[in-house]
Each structure stands twice: as structure tokens, then as C-alpha cells.
Amino acid sequence: MAVYTEVADEELAAFVARYDIGAVLAVKGIAEGVENSNFLLHTERGFYILTLYEKRVREEDLPFFIGLMRHLAQRGITCPQPVLNREGEALGRLAGRPAAIVTFLDGMWVKRPTAGHCAGVGEALARLHLAGADFAMRRENALSLPAWRPLFMQADGRADTVSPGLAARTLSALDDLERAWPAGLPGGVIHADLFPDNVFFISGRLSGLIDFYFACTDAFAYDLAICLNAWCFEADGSFNLTKGQAMLTAYERVRRLDDAEVAALPILCRGAALRFMLTRLVDWLNVPPGALVKPKDPLEYDRKLSFHRRVASAAEYGLAR
Template sequence: MAVYTEVTDEALRAFLAGYPLGELLAFRGIAEGVENSNYALKTTKGDFVLTLYERRVDPAELPWFLGLMRHLVARGISAPQPVAGHDGEALRELAGRPAAICTFLPGVWPRRIRPEHCGPLGDALAALHVAGEGFGARRPNGLGPGAWAPLLDACRADGEGVQPGLIAELDRALAGIIAQWPAAGALPEGQIHADLFPDNVFFLEEGGAPHVSGLIDFYFACTDLLAYDVAVCLNAWCFEPDRSFNVTKARALLRAYSARRPLSGAERAALPVLCRGAAIRFLLTRLYDWVNTPKDAMVTRKDPLEYLHKLRFFMLASGPEALGG
């Protein structure tokens, strides 16, 4: 989440008049993330999140995202529920941007990931995949393998300033990943989150044991390989601050996921290359943002080199056993 577009108090109050949400009590920008402008709202009817969509989000695709969120909530997934206005529509416009309000979810995301978080995460991810089976509309992954070479090309001019030799290393890695990527139809597909980082998963604790209380930020969701979503989580949740891979966390994630939705042998065998693909995808989008984010944007840029170290680890992983599978 982030703030690119400022919203005045007067404009927000006029916007809220279109919703059955009572009077505005407070609002503040949310600076985390790199994609859309987000505000936390407090009204006399409760807490909500206002999102103004910009940058990589195609306005024509917003009904798909909002529809998926409604579908998942209806099937028991704790996700933001889009709020309809008096006219029955959830998608509107504010400050020249498409905008929507969603319900606020309780809980906090884990700043320090423990193995105890990874089991509930795996179960929640599998539950999302199972719940998504009934959502028939498809959305191609706009940041899938076909997007990686153009992203790398867009970073060539300034990428060497981040680290000498980076572009050449990514060229070699990308060629190998694309050559080994699963063929169409080889693995199960469905609706995936595609961005389930720790700051997109809320937890509450009962008796010292964390459980997932909410999944947020579905604006990279798409129709793609279900096991690729698992690979994204192995990247995002299973490395320590010293950059070492924690196989105990990975094993907890994979076991809990498979208890609800068993991974096939082909999916397990593909995990190393899927993890490489997830690593280079986030490396490239972070690198692009690193060299292109406006200096005055209220946004936290994320270090692309974090994912270079992850990519190097996965490039050396010869089989799923190295990943806890």
C-alpha cells in the first residue's frame, strides 16, 4: 500500500456521501507498499480502507478484482469486502482515480516471522485456492513469465547503478527459468493471490498460537499455476534476516497447504523453477520501482537485491527436498 494521490478532507466527505457509512471521523494515508494510494477511514459506522487505483492496475480489470473478493468472502475466506454505495456500485472515482472502499480486517501482520505463522499461512493459501474454484472468470497473470524480459529491458539503463553485473546475471538466470518453465496445462491452474507477502496477511493470537485473521491486497490476483502461489510464499516467508533459507518454515507451510489441498508430484517437482520464477518476478518489479519511483512519493521502496540473494539460492536448489517438500 502507498499514497501517490492526495485526497482533501472536503473531497473525501463528498465522496462518502455516496455510501451508507455514516459520518467521517478520521482518515490517514497508509505508506506501506508500492502500488495504489490507500487511506484508513474511521466513520460512525466503523473502520474501512479506501483505495485509489493507479500505476499498474488497469481500471478495466477492477470489476474482476472486486468480484473475486466478494466471491471469496462468500465462501468463508476472510478478505476485504467491497462496500457498495447507495446506487449499488462499489467502484467509483475520487481525485481523478478509480476508487473503492472495502471493509477493514482485524489483526496485525507479523514483523518477525516464526514457523508458527507458516502453518496457518499454508492452510489459508490452500483455502483460498479451493474457494476460488467456483469463480469462473479468468484474468491472465500480467506479471507472469511473458512480462519478465520486458521488465528487465526497462531496467537496463539504470540497473547497473544498483549493482555492477546485475543485468548480465539476470539475463542468464531468466533464460534458464524460461527454458524450464512448466508447459501450458502441465500443472493445475486457478485463482491465485500472487502477492501474499507477510504485510498482506493478518494474524490474531489465541493462547500464544497465531491464526490467520485476514488476507488483503488482491490487486495482483490472477488465474495461474496454483503451485506458483506457493512458490511466492516460500520466497516471501521462509528466509531469515541473514538471507538463509529456513527449511523448517518451508516444511510447515507445505505440510499445512497439502493437508487442505494436496500438491501433486508434478507440482512438487516444479517447485524449484517456480521459486526461481517468483524470485526474479519480485526482483524485477522492485528493480523497476527502485529506478522509477518519484522521489516525492509517500512510499516505501523495497530493496531489489534482497531477491537477488533468494534467486541465487533457488538457482542452486536441485529438487523439492531442498525446499522442505
């Protein structure tokens, strides 16, 4: 999270007064994250997270995210719960933005994940995929293949200022992906952004998942590809096979991948790397003046993409078959 929108004290007090959570004692902008504006809200009843939804979140999608968090919690997935105001609504408006208050989740995210953490994420991801099976709403993935070329166009010819050759590498990867992107894989609700900063642990055990604002209906194995990218590389850019193995084995203990998913894993990993490279590139080139945000490095994902382009089969990620 980050802070793009400032909220005046009086406006906040009036917003919070519509809820049954007591008066505001303190509020603090959260610098972490890049997508929405987030505040740690301390009220007479305890701690909450206040989110103002920004650029990439479409207002019409908010009922999907809010409904999903409630659905998953009912099926045993620990995630933030939207707090309803006295009119029974989870969504309101604050400082000109759509806004919600959600419950505060205990736990810390890990900066240096071990194979044990990767196993925890693999298991939680598979449980999330199963728990979403009877969620009635659908939301197309707005950041899947059809969105990638337009995103690249938004970089507006400036990709090579970030790294020489980045534009050509990206276009070549895009061409390949557009030719071979798989269709018809098993799918349903996916998290689509289950990075380390969205997974909390307490004493080494996974305690909860946050940030469902990219969740959508898409291939389960694509979600796994996102997690392999986000959790299983080392700081020096190498893929850690032990971590990949731990994540995939734990996932498969809950939900076994079928042959088509196994075969598609390398291309799904390429697509996932490209998706995060592109959003990071656009953000890197367009930091709003005055925003409390630290843009994330697009080149980390350019390097991951190069690795995946050399991968021939899922065995190279640690999948034993």
C-alpha cells in the same frame, strides 16, 4: 500500500456522501505498501480502507478483484469486502483515480514470522485455491514469464548501478526460465502476492488475507513458490527448512501437490524470485517525486534467486516425498 495521490477534504466528503457509512470523522494516509494509495477512513459508522488504484492496476481488472473478494468471503475466506454505494456500485472515481472503499480487517501482520505462521499461511493458501475453484471470472497473470523481459528493459540499463553484475545475473536467469518454464500445471485463482504484510494474525492465529490486486488465474504451485520466497527466508538470506516444511505440510493437508507440481517447484521459486526482484528494481529506479512510499530492496530477491538456482529438488524446501 502507500500514498501517491492526495485527496482534498471536500472531494473526499463528496465521495463518501454517496455511501451509507456516515460522515468522515478522520482520514489518514497509510505509508505501508508500494502499489496503491491507501487511507484509513474513520466515519460515523466505523473504520474502512479507501483505496485509489495506481500504476500497476488496470481499471478493467477491478471487477475481477472486487468480485473475487466477495466470492471468497462467501466461501469462508476472511478478506476485505467492497462497500457498495447507494447506487449499488463498488467502484467509483476520486481525485482522478478509480477508487473503492473496503471493510477494515482486524489483526496485525507479523514482521518476524515463525514456522507456526508459515503453517497458517500454507493452509490458508490451499483453502484459497479450493475456494476459488468455482469463481467464474478469469484474469491472466500480467506479471508472469512474458512480462519479465519487458520489465527488465524498463530498468533501462541501470541495473548495475544497484549492484554490479545484476544485469548479467538477471539476463542469465531469464534465459533459463524462458527455456524451461512449465506449462499445464493445475491452476485456478491465485493470490500472487501473499507476503507477510498481506496476512493478518490475532494471537498467533491467522485472521484474514488482504490485497487481492495481483490475484489472477495461474498455477497453484506458483502461488506456493511466491509464499516460500516471502515467508521462509531469514534476515541473513538463508532458507529456513523448518519454515518451508511447515508451510508445505500445512498446504498439502488441504490440497496435495501432484508429481508435476513437486518437480516444478524449484523453477517456480526461481521465477517468483525474479518477478519480485524485477518489480522492485523498476520501482527502486523510478520513485515518483513527492510520493509517500519506501521502495523495497530488489537485491533481497536477487539473493533469493541465487539460492533457488542451486536447488535441485523440492526436498530442499522441506517437501517430504
